[in-house]
Amino acid sequence: MAPVLRLDRISWSVGGADIISEVSLDVREGELLAVIGPNGAGKTSLFNLVSGLTRPTGGSVRLDGHDVTALPPHRRSRRGIGRTFQSSSVFSTMTVAEHVELAARSAGVRRVGADDVRGVLARVRLAGRGADLAAGLSHGDRRKLELAMLLAPTLGGGTTGARLMLLDEPMAGVAAEETGELTGLIRSLHRDEGRTVLLVEHHMDVVLGLADRVAVMHHGRLLAAASPAEVMADATVQQAYLGDEL
Numbered sequence: 001m002a003p004v005l006r007l008d009r010i011s012w013s014v015g016g017a018d019i020i021s022e023v024s025l026d027v028r029e030g031e032l033l034a035v036i037g038p039n040g041a042g043k044t045s046l047f048n049l050v051s052g053l054t055r056p057t058g059g060s061v062r063l064d065g066h067d068v069t070a071l072p073p074h075r076r077s078r079r080g081i082g083r084t085f086q087s088s089s090v091f092s093t094m095t096v097a098e099h100v101e102l103a104a105r106s107a108g109v110r111r112v113g114a115d116d117v118r119g120v121l122a123r124v125r126l127a128g129r130g131a132d133l134a135a136g137l138s139h140g141d142r143r144k145l146e147l148a149m150l151l152a153p154t155l156g157g158g159t160t161g162a163r164l165m166l167l168d169e170p171m172a173g174v175a176a177e178e179t180g181e182l183t184g185l186i187r188s189l190h191r192d193e194g195r196t197v198l199l200v201e202h203h204m205d206v207v208l209g210l211a212d213r214v215a216v217m218h219h220g221r222l223l224a225a226a227s228p229a230e231v232m233a234d235a236t237v238q239q240a241y242l243g244d245e246l
């Protein structure tokens with residue numbers, strides 16, 4: 001079976017600087033792969049290449065065996081790639097339910113039922129919060145709302161929502177007491193629903209608690225991709241992190 005995602009010697013240079021250099025990586029159906037690396041290693045840039053926000057200057061991106069390198073983000077999203085961003089992207093003047101409706105409509109769902117919206121919110125543990133303004137949500141709840149928006153295309157019997165979720169630092173800004181629940185939610189979207197997840201995260205306890213495999217980026221290159229235990233024991237990885245806390 002073709003991997004869900006295949007990056008084949010993907011590179012991205014801008015202004016003469018090589019930001020991503022010949023990264024090759026297969027992501028298997030249903031796996032949770034954490035992408036780690038020191039600040040500026042190229043993790044977000046790699047996500048941009050997968051989601052289509054930027055086009056590579058070399059190499060290719062394949063989704064389910066199909067070459068999507070030339071496809072813009074919305075076409076990749078229709079094929080099942082969903083993404084959250086490092087800084088939370090909710091609109092403070094809209095309600096929680098309106099966010100889910102908006103995400104469903106922009107994915108092409110014509111009729112969005114209130115029960116469907118409630119169902120998605122319950123799945124991300126925001127039951128009963130539909131009428132709340134997003135401005136009033138804690139950082140952890142905003143992150144849950146972003147996950148609800150990735151699931152929203154399921155509404156109205158449409159597609160299954162994002163099958164390949166790219167989560168860019170979902171714990172950023174989230175209070176320590178909220179990280180446990182958010183971690184549990186990501187785990188359940190991955191294990192219970194079989195979604196494939198690519199996760200960029202600096203909190204190593206979260207990475208080690210969730211990841212099937214860990215990919216390590218350093219200066220735009222892929223340093224290692226292996227089990228969490230193997231990566232933690234890898235001398236080259238430790239070297240890359242010297243001065244940074246792993």
Ligand SMILES: Nc1ncnc2c1ncn2[C@@H]1O[C@H](COP(=O)(O)OP(=O)(O)OP(=O)(O)O)[C@@H](O)[C@H]1O
Nearest residue numbers: 014015017019037038039040041042043044045046
């Ligand atoms: N559009 C751009 N133009 C020029 N340089 C860029 C651009 N985008 C990213 N970079 C540079 O590429 C490098 C990788 O950045 P990127 O944000 O991908 O790293 P990261 O691993 O996600 O870092 P962090 O952990 O700090 O979020 C950095 O040196 C950054 O300054």
